[in-house]
Amino acid sequence: MKKILTSFLLALSLVTISGFDASLNTNTSSLLTKQKAMTIMSKAEAAEINEGVAAPDFTFTDLATGKVMNLSELRDKPVYLNFWATWCPPCVRELPHIQAKYEQYKDKIHFLAISLDGEQAAPAEFIPAKGYTFPVGYGNEREISRAYNVEAIPMSLMIDTNGVVKAKIVGSMDETDLERFIQKGL
Numbered sequence: 001m002k003k004i005l006t007s008f009l010l011a012l013s014l015v016t017i018s019g020f021d022a023s024l025n026t027n028t029s030s031l032l033t034k035q036k037a038m039t040i041m042s043k044a045e046a047a048e049i050n051e052g053v054a055a056p057d058f059t060f061t062d063l064a065t066g067k068v069m070n071l072s073e074l075r076d077k078p079v080y081l082n083f084w085a086t087w088c089p090p091c092v093r094e095l096p097h098i099q100a101k102y103e104q105y106k107d108k109i110h111f112l113a114i115s116l117d118g119e120q121a122a123p124a125e126f127i128p129a130k131g132y133t134f135p136v137g138y139g140n141e142r143e144i145s146r147a148y149n150v151e152a153i154p155m156s157l158m159i160d161t162n163g164v165v166k167a168k169i170v171g172s173m174d175e176t177d178l179e180r181f182i183q184k185g186l
Helices: 002-045 089-105 121-130 141-147 175-183
Strands: 059-062 068-070 079-084 110-115 136-139 155-159 165-170
Touching: 079 089, 089 110, 089 175, 121 136, 136 141, 155 175
Parallel strands: 079 110, 110 136
Antiparallel strands: 059 068, 059 136, 079 155, 155 165
């Protein structure tokens, strides 16, 4: 009788555990499916900015003049748009090359370096201290980063007079690379 009762309890335990395990697998599978769907939605919500795509408009403050502007106001010439930060060594290494190209092309191209420092004071102090004269802006860092899907900096874009992205690169450029990049937008 003990063997039958023990066997019955063991079988009942196995059935219960198996049912519980199957329900866990179903719940886990359902949770993973939901997580994957949320990840896909998040990636889909963030715009993928590539060549041929309209550049999202945004508002920024020109740090030299204090003037609040929109990117769309710069449609009379192509735009070299750069996302950078003072705490980013590759960004800082790229700035002298941007300055050189600004001096060379400022009559043909709008230059705009948007700081993603998290606060306006850092770039407002850094740029004049280094003697840079190209336009630097500051705006809502989160909105701009999301609109342009900025995942790494420096990131540069060439935008034509119709507001369409002609070229995009993520990573620092030297002066030769920057020249080739700018030529894509002229």
